[in-house]
Amino acid sequence: MIAELLERKAVCICAGPGGVGKTTTSASIAVGMAARGKKVAVLTIDPARRLADSLGLPELGNEERRVEIDVPGELWAMMLDPKRTFDQLIEWHAPDEETRDAVLGNRIYKQLSSAVAGSQEYMAMEKLLELHQEGRYDLLVLDTPPTRSALDFLDTPRRLGAFIDSRSLRLFTAPGRLGLNLVGRGTSAAFSMLGKAAGIDLLADLSEFFRSFGDMAGGFRERAERVNQLLADRHTAFLVVTSPRPDAIDEAMYLHHRLLDAGLPFGGVVVNRVHPVEARATARGLAEVLGSELAGRVEANLEDYKRLAEHERRDLEGLRRRLGRRPMIQVPELEDEVHDIDSLRRVEQHLFGSGGTG
Amino acid sequence: MSVLDKRLVVVTGKGGVGKTTVAAALAVLAVRQGKRVILCDPSDGSRLRMLAAGVPVCSIDPDRAKSEWLGRQLRSGTLAGILGRSSLFQLLTAAAPGLSELVTIGKVWDLARPDAARYDLAILDGPPTGQGLALLTSPRSYANLARTGPIHHQALEVDAFLRDRALTAVLGVALPEEMPVNETVELARRLGDGGLALDAVVVNGLHPERFTKDEARRIAKLDGRVSPGARAALDLAHFEYGRARRQCTELRRIRRSLEAPVSTLPFLFEPVLGPAQIELLSRALERLS
Numbered sequence: 170m171i172a173e174l175l176e177r178k179a180v181c182i183c184a185g186p187g188g189v190g191k192t193t194t195s196a197s198i199a200v201g202m203a204a205r206g207k208k209v210a211v212l213t214i215d216p217a218r219r220l221a222d223s224l225g226l227p228e229l230g231n232e233e234r235r236v237e238i239d240v241p242g243e244l245w246a247m248m249l250d251p252k253r254t255f256d257q258l259i260e261w262h263a264p265d266e267e268t269r270d271a272v273l274g275n276r277i278y279k280q281l282s283s284a285v286a287g288s289q290e291y292m293a294m295e296k297l298l299e300l301h302q303e304g305r306y307d308l309l310v311l312d313t314p315p316t317r318s319a320l321d322f323l324d325t326p327r328r329l330g331a332f333i334d335s336r337s338l339r340l341f342t343a344p345g346r347l348g349l350n351l352v353g354r355g356t357s358a359a360f361s362m363l364g365k366a367a368g369i370d371l372l373a374d375l376s377e378f379f380r381s382f383g384d385m386a387g388g389f390r391e392r393a394e395r396v397n398q399l400l401a402d403r404h405t406a407f408l409v410v411t412s413p414r415p416d417a418i419d420e421a422m423y424l425h426h427r428l429l430d431a432g433l434p435f436g437g438v439v440v441n442r443v444h445p446v447e448a449r450a451t452a453r454g455l456a457e458v459l460g461s462e463l464a465g466r467v468e469a470n471l472e473d474y475k476r477l478a479e480h481e482r483r484d485l486e487g488l489r490r491r492l493g494r495r496p497m498i499q500v501p502e503l504e505d506e507v508h509d510i511d512s513l514r515r516v517e518q519h520l521f522g523s524g525g526t527g
Numbered sequence: 528m529s530v531l532d533k534r535l536v537v538v539t540g541k542g543g544v545g546k547t548t549v550a551a552a553l554a555v556l557a558v559r560q561g562k563r564v565i566l567c568d569p570s571d572g573s574r575l576r577m578l579a580a581g582v583p584v585c586s587i588d589p590d591r592a593k594s595e596w597l598g599r600q601l602r603s604g605t606l607a608g609i610l611g612r613s614s615l616f617q618l619l620t621a622a623a624p625g626l627s628e629l630v631t632i633g634k635v636w637d638l639a640r641p642d643a644a645r646y647d648l649a650i651l652d653g654p655p656t657g658q659g660l661a662l663l664t665s666p667r668s669y670a671n672l673a674r675t676g677p678i679h680h681q682a683l684e685v686d687a688f689l690r691d692r693a694l695t696a697v698l699g700v701a702l703p704e705e706m707p708v709n710e711t712v713e714l715a716r717r718l719g720d721g722g723l724a725l726d727a728v729v730v731n732g733l734h735p736e737r738f739t740k741d742e743a744r745r746i747a748k749l750d751g752r753v754s755p756g757a758r759a760a761l762d763l764a765h766f767e768y769g770r771a772r773r774q775c776t777e778l779r780r781i782r783r784s785l786e787a788p789v790s791t792l793p794f795l796f797e798p799v800l801g802p803a804q805i806e807l808l809s810r811a812l813e814r815l816s
Contacts, residue, residue: 187542187655188707276672415798416574417543450759458749466737467746470767471760473796480798504769506705 170496171198171520172205174436175308178406180301180399181436182311185410186420190441193507194410194500195312196224196246197516202308203242204517210245210305212296213312214289221248224510233300238510245306251292255282258295258392262385272385277378289314294396301399406436411488413443413481418488425491437496439520440485444502446471446478529788530696530727531557535639535688536650539659540700541710545731548799549700549792550652551578552808558582559809562647567635575652580802585638592630628658628665629682636685641694656714663689663697664721689723696726701781703730703774703791712784725787729812730778732794734771743768 175181175198183195192213199211210233224236224246231250238244256273263269272278290313297311399405407428411421421438428435452468459467489497500519505512530536531553538550550566557564558581565583566575572586639649653659666686673679689695697718701711715725738746746761746768753761782789792808799805 189543412543414543415800416547446763447756447759449756450763451754451756452760453757454754455757455760458752459745463738463742463745467760467764470737470764474763474767477796484798504766506773508705 170437170498170522171201172522174406174496175202178308178404178436180297180309180311180402180405182297182313182400182405182407183410183439184313184407184424186417189410189412189417190500190507191410192312193513193516194408194439194441194520195310197507197513197520198408199244199246199308199310200238200240200510200513201517201521202310203238203244204240206241207307208243208245208305209308209310210247210300211310211312212247212249212293212300214249214251214293214314221246224513236510242307247296249293249296251289252282254292254296258389259385262388264385268381268385271377271381275378275381278382294400295392298392298396298399401433403434405434407433408436409438410441411438412441413485415484418484422488422491435495437498438488438492440488440497440499442502443481443485443499444474444477445499446474450475530698531560531562531648533694533696534641534648535635535695536648536698537635537653537659537663537689537695538651538698538700539653539656539714541702541707542655544700544702544707545792545799546655546700547574547578547652548805548808549698549729549731550650551575551582551805552792552812553698554579554582554650555802555805556809556812557648557650559813563645564648564650565638565646567638567649567651569631569652569654577801578799578805580805585634587631587634589627589631592634593626596630596633626669628662629669629685632662632665632689633681633685636688639694640688656710660714660717660721663718663723667721692724692726697723699725699728699787701728701730702732703777703781705777708777708781708784711781715785715787725785728781728785728787728789730781730789730791733778733791734767734774734794736771736775738764738768738771740768 181195181198183191183198185191195211195213199209203209231247231253233245233247236244236246259272259278260269263272293311293314297309300306300309409421409424409428411417425435425438450471452464452471455464455467458464485497485499498520500516503512503515507513507516536550536553538546538553540546554564554566565585566572566579568575568584568586569589570586572584575582575584635649635651637643638646653662666682666689670679670682670686673682699711699714701707711725711728718725743765746765749761750758778789778791790812792811795804795807797804799808
């Protein structure tokens with residue numbers, strides 16, 4: 170199922186709520202497509218080192234690394250360092266060394282590039298675009314970073330685009346003390362109050378940041394537009410990854426809805442860690458071979474899992490109805506945690522159909 | 528749980544570990560102990576309202592909190608109003624690093640500080656680990672950025688409140704699985720680096736140890752002597768044995784790796800949908816305290 174879905178795609182973006190196994194799914198998809206002869210790179214964001222965990226590698230740098238695996242294609246992986254990616258972008262866009270150093274050394278920039286929510290997502294998109302333009306891979310798989318609401322990353326290019334929009338920047342780049350004197354009278358009074366409240370050097374830092382950044386705004390805006398084009402391209406597919414927990418299903422439905430609303434190419438849903446119970450499962454006859462006490466515990470366990478499976482089945486049915494003809498692929502809870510290539514290949518078998526319920 | 532004796536509990540942890548469930552269960556437990564409790568939610572608060580019936584929920588919208596806070600800083604509603612409508616101000620606050628985090632935690636602080644005296648305890652259903660850390664450290668970062676003025680002073684005040692372990696507790700939520708445990712250990716380390724501390728951990732979703740090693744071996748050896756239906760039931764029993772064992776290993780590991788006390792909550796074989804399950808979990812937390 171996944172194989173057909175991604176056959177003609179150049180980019181696959183895995184999105185979903187936190188803790189549902191996005192990284193595992195991304196890595197398994199990459200393994201699966203590499204096993205089908207593709208040259209694949211899988212990208213994730215640094216902090217939790219989760220991809221390295223999943224691939225059984227000690228660590229990955231800000232560059233792609235080839236993963237040793239016996240497949241017809243090639244598997245590459247990279248763990249993205251958002252701060253370094255941001256720095257590289259500044260180096261590209263800066264018109265001269267002086268501007269580059271002014272931006273890289275600015276306190277506001279340092280915070281923006283490392284700590285501000287949204288910049289990580291934006292940098293993931295940037296790297297995706299960069300690798301896509303270089304064209305060295307058949308398929309790029311992006312594991313989106315964990316955010317409180319799984320949708321933040323969709324708004325990021327737009328938000329950052331508006332943030333660095335040159336029209337707003339002009340207010341800051343105008344000559345004069347703090348560059349704020351072009352603003353209306355009421356606002357400038359308020360700003361002078363704010364200056365006192367906020368600490369004047371914060372405004373000075375901001376003003377300097379925008380002044381240096383102003384020259385680069387055009388370049389950044391153009392990149393943001395290209396990122397948006399890539400996300401909407403017909404060779405891109407968004408996969409929503411979720412789990413059978415009710416709140417995760419709700420988020421998956423909402424994300425599906427938002428993707429369609431935004432006109433982005435929705436591919437399907439992957440549901441991880443499902444607990445299917447065979448309909449024929451029964452504890453009947455076990456008392457004779459195990460004794461009634463142990464057989465009773467086996468039965469209690471079976472009843473618990475039946476109850477869990479029934480809840481999951483009902484909740485997932487609602488999601489399936491929403492999706493219409495789009496696929497919903499279920500991956501059962503596995504015996505072991507997924508942290509090496511072998512277990513990724515077991516997940517891959519479920520995802521790609523041999524053993525899955527697709 | 529002793530964290531309920533503080534003024535503020537900040538709940539954080541890896542995505543999907545049950546932070547909201549634990550925050551709701553804690554709140555219900557504190558109410559039962561006679562405390563006036565408020566739950567704080569940086570998102571819309573709808574799930575907390577559904578789970579913790581009867582506990583007031585304050586949902587914090589960063590944009591609104593920003594203009595409220597600014598109004599107080601400038602001591603003028605009119606000026607704050609002008610600023611709030613100014614697109615330049617929008618730009619400025621979007622750019623001022625950490626301001627969103629600062630006003631969010633500032634709002635929580637406002638509800639929790641002893642001199643406000645409206646509540647005995649505020650519980651923040653916080654964002655995932657990384658963002659949770661950003662929230663806790665934002666007052667200090669901001670105080671360093673804005674080195675003078677009232678914002679600087681208030682940021683320092685909030686910072687001191689968060690660092691006072693008699694007033695604020697950081698509660699980590701984890702699952703007894705490898706990656707959530709790693710993330711919690713990492714959280715403790717990074718809190719320590721920032722001069723903060725992890726005060727308690729709740730490990731959520733612990734499966735019962737239903738079968739011993741010998742029983743699991745007997746169950747596995749029955750192959751061929753039972754019907755396919757019974758085989759499926761036995762497979763599930765064996766699966767559950769393996770899961771409980773792996774969880775037990777992870778639970779030992781998190782206890783070994785952390786100084787903070789670690790409590791557990793049982794795995795429920797039904798989704799946590801409402802007050803009934805939260806009541807159950809709050810009783811489980813009570814037995815531990």
